[in-house]
Amino acid sequence: MKKSLQVVKKRILKKEEILRDIHYLDPHLSSFSLEEVFIYFNTTKLEILKEHIKSIKLQKNNHLDKITTKSCFCVDSKGYLKDLYASEVLAVKQKERLYKENSILLNVYLCPNRCGWHLSRV
Numbered sequence: 001m002k003k004s005l006q007v008v009k010k011r012i013l014k015k016e017e018i019l020r021d022i023h024y025l026d027p028h029l030s031s032f033s034l035e036e037v038f039i040y041f042n043t044t045k046l047e048i049l050k051e052h053i054k055s056i057k058l059q060k061n062n063h064l065d066k067i068t069t070k071s072c073f074c075v076d077s078k079g080y081l082k083d084l085y086a087s088e089v090l091a092v093k094q095k096e097r098l099y100k101e102n103s104i105l106l107n108v109y110l111c112p113n114r115c116g117w118h119l120s121r122v
């Protein structure tokens with residue numbers, strides 16, 4: 001009995017860790033619960049989520065590589081660095097994608113430091 005409780009506890013901790021990773025890596029999902037994240041990625045498996053985290057990390061690294069010459073430290077309401085888009089067109093594309101996929105309505109605005117473009121919640 002004691003052992004199985006520990007297994008459950010370990011699983012919960014693992015889930016929390018994955019959710020934290022997702023919130024950190026994708027600020028657009030930062031208000032999502034774990035159930036909503038599962039729906040968002042169209043899966044029920046923790047392993048699949050882990051794969052998504054890996055690919056988000058990779059994308060993020062590529063993204064950071066591209067903007068190393070121009071980067072800002074704008075953060076969202078939770079203190080996470082905001083995604084930076086090199087052009088308004090790219091930002092609008094992402095905005096449209098997020099709206100289509102998650103019905104999240106976002107605003108495109110010029111970075112106050114003029115590094116590029118950001119998205120913010122309406």
Ligand SMILES: [Zn+2]
Binds near residue numbers: 072114116
């Ligand atoms: Zn900025």
